[in-house]
Amino acid sequence: MTDSNTTSRRGFLTGAAGLLAATGVAQATPAEAKSKTGAPPAPPASAAKGTAEPFWGPHQSGILTPAQTHTYFAAFDITAERREDVIAMLTRWTEATARMTAGRTARDLPADLADTTADSADVLELPPSRLTLTFGFGATLFVKDGKDRFGLAAHRPEALVDMPVFPGDQLVEAMTGGDISVQACADDPQVAFHAVRQLARIAYDTAAIRWVQSGFLGGFDAKETPRNLMGFKDGTGNPPVNDPEEMRKFVWVGTEGPDWMRGGSYLVVRRSRMALEHWDRMKVSFQEQTFGRRKYSGAPLTGHKETDALDLDATDGDGNPVLPENSHVRLATAASNDGAKILRRSYSYNDGANVVAERWPPWRQGLEYDAGLIFVCYQKDPRTGFIPMFEKLSRFDMMNQFVTNVGSGLFACPEGVTKGGFIGQRLFEKA
Amino acid sequence: MTDSNTTSRRGFLTGAAGLLAATGVAQATPAEAKSKTGAPPAPPASAAKGTAEPFWGPHQSGILTPAQTHTYFAAFDITAERREDVIAMLTRWTEATARMTAGRTARDLPADLADTTADSADVLELPPSRLTLTFGFGATLFVKDGKDRFGLAAHRPEALVDMPVFPGDQLVEAMTGGDISVQACADDPQVAFHAVRQLARIAYDTAAIRWVQSGFLGGFDAKETPRNLMGFKDGTGNPPVNDPEEMRKFVWVGTEGPDWMRGGSYLVVRRSRMALEHWDRMKVSFQEQTFGRRKYSGAPLTGHKETDALDLDATDGDGNPVLPENSHVRLATAASNDGAKILRRSYSYNDGANVVAERWPPWRQGLEYDAGLIFVCYQKDPRTGFIPMFEKLSRFDMMNQFVTNVGSGLFACPEGVTKGGFIGQRLFEKA
Numbered sequence: 029m030t031d032s033n034t035t036s037r038r039g040f041l042t043g044a045a046g047l048l049a050a051t052g053v054a055q056a057t058p059a060e061a062k063s064k065t066g067a068p069p070a071p072p073a074s075a076a077k078g079t080a081e082p083f084w085g086p087h088q089s090g091i092l093t094p095a096q097t098h099t100y101f102a103a104f105d106i107t108a109e110r111r112e113d114v115i116a117m118l119t120r121w122t123e124a125t126a127r128m129t130a131g132r133t134a135r136d137l138p139a140d141l142a143d144t145t146a147d148s149a150d151v152l153e154l155p156p157s158r159l160t161l162t163f164g165f166g167a168t169l170f171v172k173d174g175k176d177r178f179g180l181a182a183h184r185p186e187a188l189v190d191m192p193v194f195p196g197d198q199l200v201e202a203m204t205g206g207d208i209s210v211q212a213c214a215d216d217p218q219v220a221f222h223a224v225r226q227l228a229r230i231a232y233d234t235a236a237i238r239w240v241q242s243g244f245l246g247g248f249d250a251k252e253t254p255r256n257l258m259g260f261k262d263g264t265g266n267p268p269v270n271d272p273e274e275m276r277k278f279v280w281v282g283t284e285g286p287d288w289m290r291g292g293s294y295l296v297v298r299r300s301r302m303a304l305e306h307w308d309r310m311k312v313s314f315q316e317q318t319f320g321r322r323k324y325s326g327a328p329l330t331g332h333k334e335t336d337a338l339d340l341d342a343t344d345g346d347g348n349p350v351l352p353e354n355s356h357v358r359l360a361t362a363a364s365n366d367g368a369k370i371l372r373r374s375y376s377y378n379d380g381a382n383v384v385a386e387r388w389p390p391w392r393q394g395l396e397y398d399a400g401l402i403f404v405c406y407q408k409d410p411r412t413g414f415i416p417m418f419e420k421l422s423r424f425d426m427m428n429q430f431v432t433n434v435g436s437g438l439f440a441c442p443e444g445v446t447k448g449g450f451i452g453q454r455l456f457e458k459a
Numbered sequence: 460m461t462d463s464n465t466t467s468r469r470g471f472l473t474g475a476a477g478l479l480a481a482t483g484v485a486q487a488t489p490a491e492a493k494s495k496t497g498a499p500p501a502p503p504a505s506a507a508k509g510t511a512e513p514f515w516g517p518h519q520s521g522i523l524t525p526a527q528t529h530t531y532f533a534a535f536d537i538t539a540e541r542r543e544d545v546i547a548m549l550t551r552w553t554e555a556t557a558r559m560t561a562g563r564t565a566r567d568l569p570a571d572l573a574d575t576t577a578d579s580a581d582v583l584e585l586p587p588s589r590l591t592l593t594f595g596f597g598a599t600l601f602v603k604d605g606k607d608r609f610g611l612a613a614h615r616p617e618a619l620v621d622m623p624v625f626p627g628d629q630l631v632e633a634m635t636g637g638d639i640s641v642q643a644c645a646d647d648p649q650v651a652f653h654a655v656r657q658l659a660r661i662a663y664d665t666a667a668i669r670w671v672q673s674g675f676l677g678g679f680d681a682k683e684t685p686r687n688l689m690g691f692k693d694g695t696g697n698p699p700v701n702d703p704e705e706m707r708k709f710v711w712v713g714t715e716g717p718d719w720m721r722g723g724s725y726l727v728v729r730r731s732r733m734a735l736e737h738w739d740r741m742k743v744s745f746q747e748q749t750f751g752r753r754k755y756s757g758a759p760l761t762g763h764k765e766t767d768a769l770d771l772d773a774t775d776g777d778g779n780p781v782l783p784e785n786s787h788v789r790l791a792t793a794a795s796n797d798g799a800k801i802l803r804r805s806y807s808y809n810d811g812a813n814v815v816a817e818r819w820p821p822w823r824q825g826l827e828y829d830a831g832l833i834f835v836c837y838q839k840d841p842r843t844g845f846i847p848m849f850e851k852l853s854r855f856d857m858m859n860q861f862v863t864n865v866g867s868g869l870f871a872c873p874e875g876v877t878k879g880g881f882i883g884q885r886l887f888e889k890a
Contacts, residue, residue, distance in 0.1 A: 141742065141743040144741060144742050144743070146743075148688075148689075149690035149754055149755065150677065150688050151677060151686070153686075157678055217675045218676075218677030218686075219677070221688075225735065237812055239812065240812045240828070244649065246649030247585050247588055252584055256581070258581065259579050259581040304579075308575070308579055309575055310575060312569065312573070312574060313573055324568070324580065376649065380671050380673065380810060394667075397656075397671070
């Protein structure tokens with residue numbers, strides 16, 4: 029297994045070989061490579077976009093990592109039948125992930141152009157772009173159709189429940205579930221897609237893609253809360269990622285979980301299509317009542333600035349709550365959920381437009397944007413996090429009339445990886 | 460009509476009103492806005508992402524403009540029956556486009572929150588992000604089902620032919636044609652989508668979206684030719700946009716066209732789905748034979764660096780051409796097309812994955828990426844540009860076995876807009 033933060037795809041022809049040689053990796057020399065490809069010298073990496081996020085460590089990256097501008101989410105189903113094959117794939121995935129997050133190709137580019145397997149090479153000159161890859165295990169990896177497929181059933185965490193189907197869910201099988209989740213996030217859409225595509229190639233004969241989804245955040249100053257496509261700031265109520273105590277309390281699995289999950293977290297993903305045409309016809313004041321926040325400033329209806337706490341007790345002159353009983357933020361806030369918090373890390377998605385003919389009020393039909401939110405959240409335990417929270421939201425949230433959940437998933441993201449190990453190693457060693 | 464390069468969405472609450480007042484635009488004062496929204500002061504615009512592309516001028520922007528990182532392409536069908544309604548819509552579109560390309564909301568944000576129409580507000584703090592909006596007219600705007608809908612039939616340019624269906628085309632009606640095209644390009648996906656979404660709202664009761672498509676370029680140094688998802692540099696053979704003579708010769712319509720098209724150009728768009736899984740299994744050497752260029756350097760097979768000219772006469776030791784007869788670049792280059800050149804301005808697209816069951820060799824089926832190229836090119840006349848070029852490519856290009864064209868369009872993009880005018884004004888004044 030190799031790792032180098034000092035080599036990059038940008039220097040792959042002219043600068044990398046020497047450094048790679050120093051770390052003992054076989055690769056064509058610059059002269060060899062040049063004679064085959066006639067490449068011009070690569071320019072130096074851009075400092076602004078050139079940074080790499082760490083891969084090795086006690087926690088997986090991509091959870092507390094400040095949100096990148098793009099994501100590509102993939103759910104895989106295992107097609108192999110032997111546990112060794114899954115372990116071999118996870119080992120190769122770990123190696124490729126360590127390389128790609130450091131800004132390298134998934135595998136060494138071949139000196140022999142008759143090779144097919146190295147890398148699709150569509151991000152050759154591109155910097156690491158803060159790529160992170162975050163892996164999770166679905167319930168079906170442990171037991172599927174009643175079968176203990178890989179001898180893992182005894183190690184399925186209690187918290188990895190079967191994801192409920194909530195009231196109003198219109199789930200599409202082709203956007204739901206999966207044995208393994210891989211979320212790529214990067215400041216470049218091609219870097220994110222490239223990473224998953226290489227993992228899919230490496231998985232050939234062991235796992236196949238079940239569903240994928242790309243997403244983005246509007247252009248982007250990490251100091252500001254991004255706006256979703258409804259025009260509202262999204263993520264204001266998150267627990268602070270720089271507070272280790274809050275993260276221990278709400279995000280990371282502790283001693284209550286199986287040891288392979290300690291330092292891990294549970295990922296919920298939902299593909300939430302927004303009825304943007306419908307939403308855009310609503311009064312701004314109605315949108316604010318729905319959300320519970322001011323549209324332009326992000327302030328709660330009971331406050332003046334975005335960071336003001338919600339005042340659930342505030343009433344207007346008639347004695348009615350200023351934050352409506354069925355407003356989104358009121359229903360979702362910790363004080364309405366026995367103190368529970370989830371760490372949201374959602375992206376917008378935009379898959380064009382297609383014909384919709386809904387069978388429920390207001391019976392919208394015609395061509396509509398297939399756009400909305402890839403809702404993603406992390407939590408210590410979905411049974412106290414997203415699930416009870418959304419049981420309530422799915423029944424009462426005013427926003428439901430503008431959102432249709434068409435995809436859903438719950439995945440157990442194990443602890444981080446130590447150099448020399450592989451993703452989920454402690455689970456597979458147990459089994 | 461308003462225009463200001465000095466105001467932006469970033470200062471919309473605290474700084475813009477004074478500047479807007481100076482240009483005579485009614486808007487809530489900062490104090491009014493603040494009392495309604497409780498907004499914190501907006502941070503200063505980021506210099507790096509804060510630039511605006513010009514909108515007014517003899518040519519439309521978005522043609523020679525250095526490619527932005529994201530696009531959102533939309534084809535609209537006119538649903539109104541009166542020419543005045545189309546003119547009114549184009550006038551409102553022009554006004555909104557001038558505002559949005561300068562980094563402002565499509566319309567002033569309402570002081571009255573009971574208003575619904577102003578702007579979806581999802582890009583409020585975002586800079587102009589080099590947004591361009593480029594408009595084109597399809598053949599069906601002039602004549603549809605044999606009917607001269609808006610009294611424009613006599614002014615349909617000869618060059619605006621009915622787009623042929625080429626050998627191998629698998630066109631989907633829902634991704635083909637349209638009365639009016641709008642291509643938004645920006646360095647931010649949300650800014651591009653936002654712009655089209657506001658135009659669609661403004662068009663309500665006059666035009667409706669027929670199809671849309673988002674796209675992106677891999678992360679991005681404008682000095683480098685971007686790679687497409689096949690891993691090859693795409694656009695190397697373009698005529699240089701900084702050579703006015705080449706642009707006059709190949710891109711801009713001159714006195715041979717109707718006067719409303721002088722300074723305009725013809726846009727061809729194709730949604731070209733790539734069989735990436737299939738492509739990724741090919742040897743690099745075979746991919747290079749297919750493309751006619753080296754994968755890593757972009758150099759032609761007959762050269763050493765990307766910018767080297769193709770040598771169509773070069774032969775190997777056996778007397779065979781070094782650039783195969785059916786390689787992509789050989790078939791597409793000017794020397795193989797009576798000197799014709801087109802200005803390519805394509806984007807990659809990535810709409811997830813879905814089930815494919817092809818009815819032609821190699822009969823691929825199963826889940827595949829719905830990803831590929833939004834091929835976009837501009838030219839003086841499609842009858843000497845894309846159409847004859849692709850007649851040949853569609854029959855002989857080795858790359859066809861990896862690409863399925865599922866969408867297609869041809870649009871006449873008129874001259875640019877002068878302040879006080881509207882898009883296509885000279886066409887509608889004639890009629």
